[in-house]
Amino acid sequence: MASPVPAARPTAAPDPGRRRRRPGTGRRDHLVGWLLVTPAVVYFAVFLLYPALSALYYSFTDWDLRSEANWVGLANYADLFTDDVKYPHFWKSVRVTLQYTLIAVPLTLGTALAQALLVNAVRRGSNVFRLLLFLPVVTAEAAVGAIWRWLYDPQYGLINSVLGLFGVPPQNWLNTPELVIPALAFIAAWQCGISMIIYLAGLKGIPASITEAATIDGAGPVQRFRKVVFPMLRPTTFYLLVTGVIAALQVFGLVYVIFSGGGGKGAAGGPEQSGLAYVLHLYLFAFRYDAMGAACAMSFILLVFIMIITAVQFRFVKQEAA
Amino acid sequence: MVRRTRGALVAAAMVAGLAACGSGGAAEHGRTLTFWTFQPLTPQGGQILERLRTDFEKANGVTVKLVQIPKDDYNTKLGTAIASKNVPDGGYLDQPLVSRYALDGTILQVPAGTIDEKEFYAGGLETNKVGGRLYGVPLDITTVGLYYNKKLVPTPPRTWDELKQAAESVHRADPKTAGIVVPKGDGYGAWMWPGFVAGAGGTLVDEKAKKVTFDEQPAVDALQLWVDLLKSSPRSITDADKAFENGLAAMTISGPWDISTIRDQFPDLDFGVAPLPYKNEPASNIGGENAVVFTGTKNADLAWKWLKHLTAPDSSVALAEAVGGYPANIEGAGIAAAKMGPEHAVFIEALKATRARPAVPQWIQINDEIIAPALESALTGKVAPRQALSEAGAKARTLLGWNG
Structure with missing residues (x-):
């Protein structure tokens, strides 16, 4: 150091x-x-x-937080991967988290970029829009959970009413296993304020002379975006992609709040474990089922996985501005 | 210099004098007992706890330090405190944790004669027993019952058949209204399900014989009932926020905590409460709080005295009011029933037929990870109830290391 x-x-x-x-x-x-x-x-x-x-x-012990930890070698790791009685939902939680990441990250980046472009284009009162778009980030997770449970309500929910205008039949969003992850990813995209601000900074960093030159050369707004703005934002996009993937793989608070229902009913993973995010699964084993040793093993599996994913991104995703 | 020394001496003498004045000569004198509680849900609850504390302090010349922790964080905080060897003298403990903590030596066995077991509901007392030994005292207990909308269901069903008929007739009369909010296959639903299994004369496990029984006929019948009820109670209706309160479902299963919430928020809803419908015999599930004394305390005698104080009839009425349950003390429950009104009296009557959760350390995990998904797979129609439960039973046997 x-x-x-x-x-x-x-x-x-x-x-x-x-x-x-x-x-x-x-x-x-x-x-x-x-x-x-x-x-x-x-x-x-x-x-x-x-x-x-x-x-x-x-992670190499059978520690339960209370009694002495006994060394069990690699048993926790082996059991997590293979024992479907002890850890019946381990692989399910892996699948859920990967699906969530695959949907939430692109959706978040897309929303953030769209919002940043809009805010950047606004001449007056861009501060107000910035504030409004950033508010979801600073709203307490518990309030976010409560609000979205209402929005997704199968009978009274605003989402269903709006979709109804377009003839889409009402959906039971948070109680239909196939819809749970998209519904959660949508909330994440709504909370994209930080990415939006970073994109906005990236947009401000693009010299006006370049876009002006492109305009003089006859490039329309779409072409300007595709050929100039987006390539110049590449370092920003890369940064947001890497940090976004890391954050998505560790999603916890949102899922915990949406499905815990409050009132001491305990946290669960949603209908048929369809919202059982990896870290929620880890949390349950650490603090609800007294398997701290196994939970530690889960956290190291996640760490290694995140390191690999990040390394892959550094290797294969273009990071320099064109 | 001399002056300062003299000043210090005077001060020391004064302190000593003060201490001497306060001395009552009791063995407990001056000791401090640390006790963890769930944070009461209301300011009134906090005042009740405070009163119980000062009464005890005055009577015994000791200090009781109450640490109030929100229920949702309690187990996590307690686990952390135990891991860092920073354990309080005593505290609340969730019923299903007693067996775990008893078996790994985290809590002390209750000395004989601390409480008179006959004074308590068997169901509540049983939640403190592990291998026939008592490891805690029941503070408050609770159970669930049937809430019904009097406009849609004039007379509450007593049996499963009547329940099914009532649900069907409601849904037939208006397809937009559901008969009953059928519990989900989640940890919470799995907590209520044993009340139904017991209503068919069944149990979940037999700890003594080391036998899993939640895959036997009564349990299959109980799950089949839930599956059948779904026909007249579609999830698309009952998954709405507060479906019963908003009149979308004619019945629901819930605990006494909803009585005041419904009164406050839905004053126009004309509802009643009835015991859980049964197949063969009235029965219900159980929830609530126990109090335990942790290993490593230097104040065990004082802690037991405090718990005796908390479980006495009068205190138990006050305490139950503070946390929203009912006294585990039978005499206390009688006082509460007279005081709290007819709906509460229904729940208090049902306390007689409550059954404790199995006293095996892995129970929470079996409840959440094995039984709940089995219930859900049957409720979604993916697997028949019998098959879902026999698969779950096999998993539970493996996890528990039992053969039966």
């Missing part, structure tokens, strides 16, 4: 006689540097590194 001193580099010391200490490289300055980063390092060690390492250790 600490940057190496220039003197350590072979090229920096051609003549021993000239190895005079320059400001910023002395031992004392090292100390000051360390002092300055100490809060961050301590925070990292105490709240991230230590818990992560203990979780790794506990």
